[in-house]
Amino acid sequence: MESDFPDSASDDGGFDLRQEIARSAFADMCHDWERNQKYDRALQLTIGRIHAAGREAHVLDIGTGSGLLSMMAIRAGADSVVACEAFRPMADCAEKVIAANGMQDRIRLIKKRSTKLTVGPGRDMERRANVLVTELFDTELIGEGALATYRHALEHLLTDDLVAIPHKATVYAQVVECPLALSWQLLKTLSNADGDILLRVPPEVIACRGTSAVFDIQLSQLPTSSFNVVTEPIPVFTFNWSKRHELINNRFAKNVCQARTSGFPQAVFMWWDLTMDLEGDVLLSCAPYWAHPDQKKLMDQQQQQLQHQQQTKRRLPEGNLIPWRDHWMQAIYFLPPLKLPLQRGQEFVLQSYHDEYSLWFGLEADQQVETSPVDAPHCSCGWHIAQSRSRIGQMNDSLRNKRYLNFFERVFSSDTVLLVLSEGSLLGLAAARMGVKKVLLYEPNAVSRRCMETFVEHNSVPNVRFLPAADALEPEEAATVTHVFAEPHFPSAILPWDNLHYGDLLKNLRTLLPRTVTVIPASATLYALPVEFLDLQKINAPLGSCERFDLSPMDRLIEQHSAYADSPVEAQPLWEYPAYPLAGTIRLMEIDFVDGFEQTKLERGELVVVEPERLNGIAVWIDWHLDGGHSPKTTISSGPLVPVEEASDEPVRWNMNWRQGVHLLRKHPNRKTIIPWTVKFNPTMNNVYFQFDYDE
Numbered sequence: 212m213e214s215d216f217p218d219s220a221s222d223d224g225g226f227d228l229r230q231e232i233a234r235s236a237f238a239d240m241c242h243d244w245e246r247n248q249k250y251d252r253a254l255q256l257t258i259g260r261i262h263a264a265g266r267e268a269h270v271l272d273i274g275t276g277s278g279l280l281s282m283m284a285i286r287a288g289a290d291s292v293v294a295c296e297a298f299r300p301m302a303d304c305a306e307k308v309i310a311a312n313g314m315q316d317r318i319r320l321i322k323k324r325s326t327k328l329t330v331g332p333g334r335d336m337e338r339r340a341n342v343l344v345t346e347l348f349d350t351e352l353i354g355e356g357a358l359a360t361y362r363h364a365l366e367h368l369l370t371d372d373l374v375a376i377p378h379k380a381t382v383y384a385q386v387v388e389c390p391l392a393l394s395w396q397l398l399k400t401l402s403n404a405d406g407d408i409l410l411r412v413p414p415e416v417i418a419c420r421g422t423s424a425v426f427d428i429q430l431s432q433l434p435t436s437s438f439n440v441v442t443e444p445i446p447v448f449t450f451n452w453s454k455r456h457e458l459i460n461n462r463f464a465k466n467v468c469q470a471r472t473s474g475f476p477q478a479v480f481m482w483w484d485l486t487m488d489l490e491g492d493v494l495l496s497c498a499p500y501w502a503h504p505d506q507k508k509l510m511d512q513q514q515q516q517l518q519h520q521q522q523t524k525r526r527l528p529e530g531n532l533i534p535w536r537d538h539w540m541q542a543i544y545f546l547p548p549l550k551l552p553l554q555r556g557q558e559f560v561l562q563s564y565h566d567e568y569s570l571w572f573g574l575e576a577d578q579q580v581e582t583s584p585v586d587a588p589h590c591s592c593g594w595h596i597a598q599s600r601s602r603i604g605q606m607n608d609s610l611r612n613k614r615y616l617n618f619f620e621r622v623f624s625s626d627t628v629l630l631v632l633s634e635g636s637l638l639g640l641a642a643a644r645m646g647v648k649k650v651l652l653y654e655p656n657a658v659s660r661r662c663m664e665t666f667v668e669h670n671s672v673p674n675v676r677f678l679p680a681a682d683a684l685e686p687e688e689a690a691t692v693t694h695v696f697a698e699p700h701f702p703s704a705i706l707p708w709d710n711l712h713y714g715d716l717l718k719n720l721r722t723l724l725p726r727t728v729t730v731i732p733a734s735a736t737l738y739a740l741p742v743e744f745l746d747l748q749k750i751n752a753p754l755g756s757c758e759r760f761d762l763s764p765m766d767r768l769i770e771q772h773s774a775y776a777d778s779p780v781e782a783q784p785l786w787e788y789p790a791y792p793l794a795g796t797i798r799l800m801e802i803d804f805v806d807g808f809e810q811t812k813l814e815r816g817e818l819v820v821v822e823p824e825r826l827n828g829i830a831v832w833i834d835w836h837l838d839g840g841h842s843p844k845t846t847i848s849s850g851p852l853v854p855v856e857e858a859s860d861e862p863v864r865w866n867m868n869w870r871q872g873v874h875l876l877r878k879h880p881n882r883k884t885i886i887p888w889t890v891k892f893n894p895t896m897n898n899v900y901f902q903f904d905y906d907e
């Protein structure tokens with residue numbers, strides 16, 4: 212088929228750009244019907260009000276993307292529309308979308324960054340605009356540089372009486388005690404089954420406040436049992452998008468709050484809402500369900516629907532009633548630790564800060580004390596740079612650690628010489644503390660090695676040597692190794708089975724190691740589960756039309772770039788995306804690390820799905836078997852917490868410390884009950900290929 216699009220990606224270095232297009236949230240934001248409808252409504256109200264006052268409405272759309280908001284402005288009766296888009300492939304796409312909708316003569320599309328626009332007769336903009344419509348926000352609101360873009364536009368591109376859509380944004384903060392969230396941030400003491408401490412966390416690691424990278428999360432999916440709310444949601448910042456002098460980079464706000472419960476405030480849950488129009492008639496909220504303005508209404512509606520169609524409708528989980536979106540979530544910010552808990556009813560001060568791109572928070576328990584400013588967090592210990600949040604969660608997972616440590620106690624002795632083929636493996640250090648003879652740790656990354664060294668020093672871990680590369684293992688030393696251990700974990704792994712890199716490292720060292728060496732884990736199994744996602748499928752689904760505009764040229768752009776860049780299986784933290792199982796778990800492939808790892812493997816089989824039309828995704832994960840057997844006591848799973856044996860109306864409960872793999876069906880609804888699958892593992896490329904044949 213002839214491509215509609217010149218290969219603009221290749222002009223710009225190719226893969227990254229393709230990936231950016233394929234994985235950008237463009238499709239997801241266009242599927243966000245609530246967002247679209249509220250922009251549409253605000254444009255109609257605003258342009259209608261300007262016309263009612265006897266004036267013309269000249270609209271500037273900064274960052275037009277697909278051209279959607281500009282087309283809405285024309286439909287709402289704008290007298291002129293200028294759209295600009297800085298990202299060239301997207302601007303080219305907007306041109307096609309606008310033409311497909313017959314508006315090419317009414318929308319002036321400028322393929323430039325807004326800060327490069329010129330104003331005046333014969334220039335990019337004939338005149339300054341009096342309506343500004345933009346959607347330049349991310350989960351952190353200002354993380355994509357909205358402040359500078361607005362300030363420039365207000366000074367150079369807009370009239371003094373302009374109306375901005377949205378009119379203003381409000382940032383909310385809710386102080387919580389949430390040990391689960393803290394377990395993704397702060398390493399915990401590691402103890403054995405008897406409670407003896409094996410590794411204490413060095414003070415500089417405890418004191419580190421982590422990175423400034425936003426911790427975005429679908430808060431509505433966080434179990435309510437995992438946190439206590441210390442305060443109600445508090446509006447901490449307002450951004451009035453038409454007031455240039457208020458849109459400054461560095462602001463600080465203090466809010467006196469009263470603790471609703473006793474406890475340690477550990478984190479802030481953050482979200483924002485947009486007041487779309489000047490009069491405040493249209494509100495777009497990103498609140499989690501418990502703070503969402505529409506939650507009660509939506510619950511009542513569901514109740515009524517269920518009463519009328521009891522047989523046909525499934526009750527949605529509470530967290531999935533509010534409009535779903537993935538391009539804006541909520542975020543978690545960690546608070547500097549308090550020495551004493553807050554008492555119920557105690558007043559304290561919440562400190563909120565933002566700079567040009569980020570937010571952060573502090574807390575002063577004694578409101579009489581003059582607060583000293585809290586700096587934006589940055590990782591000083593290295594762990595938050597070397598390891599992801601889910602990895603820190605894995606390291607803190609007591610059930611997982613117990614399985615490893617119990618196994619260590621069974622198989623290691625004072626004669627054990629252990630080679631650890633993972634990166635940042637505190638369990639390797641724990642083995643040294645348990646009294647093995649020597650531990651050799653493969654640790655090629657300098658930051659990760661430094662992190663590990665701080666633990667060695669702080670805990671006086673004996674008999675440890677780091678190997679900066681696999682070939683740093685001398686043949687004489689290799690000949691003494693009795694056990695090889697891997698969690699396995701490598702920071703470069705995105706999908707859980709990318710950690711099969713362990714097998715590759717092992718294969719390359721095999722000739723140096725004694726034949727009798729014990730390998731832990733000895734095998735791994737890949738599993739699949741056909742599911743119906745409630746929402747996740749939308750990130751990949753074609754748009755077709757959106758608010759009655761034809762957006763199919765954008766579908767073609769995304770599809771074209773996905774074909775190049777997207778793996779048919781991508782990594783997602785599936786606990787954030789509820790899904791119903793449509794069959795029991797299917798075993799795809801067994802991979803043996805003791806024997807035959809170097810051979811390419813091919814497996815085929817069939818998934819049998821109940822209610823095939825509901826199928827929109829296939830989840831895939833890997834289990835690691837410490838001794839090669841499948842006993843749960845010696846298996847570390849990245850999949851469901853409870854085995855899934857059959858189709859069910861209960862959403863799958865996933866391990867929250869892993870990202871699983873997911874294949875999202877491009878064609879929906881699926882009609883096939885029996886879906887042939889093929890899995891190929893290529894140990895040379897360290898790659899697993901999946902094919903699910905649901906085409907009729």
Ligand SMILES: C[S@@+](CC[C@H](N)C(=O)[O-])C[C@H]1O[C@@H](n2cnc3c(N)ncnc32)[C@H](O)[C@@H]1O
Pocket residue numbers: 240241273274275276277278279280295296297298301323324325326345346347348360
């Ligand atoms: C979140 S998307 C919104 C797309 C579209 N307006 C919509 O609502 O569907 C933001 C778009 O703005 C573009 N952008 C961001 N800052 C810009 C600027 N200063 N000038 C022009 N385009 C910009 C980005 O490339 C991106 O395509």
